[in-house]
């Protein structure tokens with residue numbers, strides 16, 4: 241039976257995006273993002289809070305990767321969405337993920353997750369979203 245939920249920004253299934261970055265010292269960080277998706281055929285958009293370590297890293301390094309979470313690594317994917325690199329400098333290490341620098345951009349690739357977009361920052365929208 242269908243149910244009316246009123247207007248909501250719901251898309252299903254919703255991928256769990258893991259956004260990985262380096263800070264200015266080359267330390268890797270990653271966070272969980274639900275608010276993201278396609279923008280152009282070769283561009284993605286992320287809606288990230290300004291205070292996140294990830295957001296600061298993207299703005300300083302102009303690069304990031306987006307991996308798609310898998311069920312096998314649900315605990316690590318959950319962890320990076322609950323703890324901040326602002327408070328835990330070795331957050332990514334504690335998550336259990338391992339990384340390797342992308343060949344294409346100055347951002348880490350999470351080795352355990354099979355699919356990864358290697359991205360450069362094009363611009364921030366007026367609302368502050370990352371393109």
Ligand SMILES: Cc1cc2nc3c(=O)[nH]c(=O)nc-3n(C[C@H](O)[C@H](O)[C@H](O)COP(=O)(O)O)c2cc1C
Pocket residue numbers: 269270271272273274275276287288289291292293294295318320321322323324325326331
């Ligand atoms: C399921 C889930 C989805 C999330 N989606 C977003 C999001 O789309 N945008 C955002 O700014 N924060 C989102 N968060 C919160 C960040 O992942 C979280 O605050 C994280 O600790 C930030 O890490 P950082 O400070 O190391 O970058 C989400 C968290 C979870 C658990």
